Amino acid sequence: MQLHLFSQLTLTKSLKIISISLLLAATVAAHPVAFEGAYQLMFGTAGPVQNLEFYRSYSAHAAWGLHSMRFEGDEDEIFTGLQHNWLLKRWNLPSAQANVYAGLGAGLAGEVGNGVLPGGIGFFRADYETRRIYTALDAKWIESGDVSRGVFSVAAGIAPYKAEFDQLNTWLILQIEHVTGMEDELDIIPKVRFFKGPYFLELGSTLSGKPVINFMIHF
């Protein structure tokens, strides 16, 4: 019983620490699988959702790692767990690429400060891009005894110029996001995406003025 209480307290403390770190950090422009051998770190904040992901791609089609999400509300909720991602299908076309991804994870979820219960996460993502056009569809679900959340988004963007491999890439993107159980039915998020080399940064804001910041790195 004592051990159970101790582990519950430790878990709650750990989740609090992750929760605070996520305050700095969203629904990152997900890149669930990178190249074989890559590590990828992604974190960010978008409206009421913060996100932290760290994966190892052990092939060009699969990755596994840690995923943590925090949902701001009357009672903040958090999920932290291990996740496996699959690139289900990729179309490598002469001037375009399209991808379908899915992932499943298991961990702990709960209201911050009120203990945690076993929980699960699942996601689906489809995207299509050329050097000038970007489109993406994302859906994530988190379920546990206390937490039941869905995050759904569609995004479309254009690149004002075609950047070469070693140049700064710039994208103007409009994202529409819905998080189940939140006050705002839909968040409309205009944002600017920059990337160069292995570094990726997105800056934007919801129409209600909440900042959107996403960062990613491959190494």
Add this chain to the structure above:
Amino acid sequence: MATVKTTVNGMVCSFCAQGILAHFKKHPAVSNVHVDLTRKLVLLEERKGKAITDNEITEYIKKSGFEPVKVERVKESFEQAKAG
């Protein structure tokens, strides 16, 4: 020093194509790598007396998540091939 020119499908994003650099830079026979998104090319410069095989090139491109279409060994220098 030989130059190898590989046409690759799907290379539309430099962030996503970082794996190409990461993989080829580790190969002992490769002294220089250049990715050209406009011409859909990966250019490799081989070290003197060393060679990378077509199979290795194909494998590295696939491990990076892309589709190799054609591997050519050209007479141009690496810099000439890079300049187009």
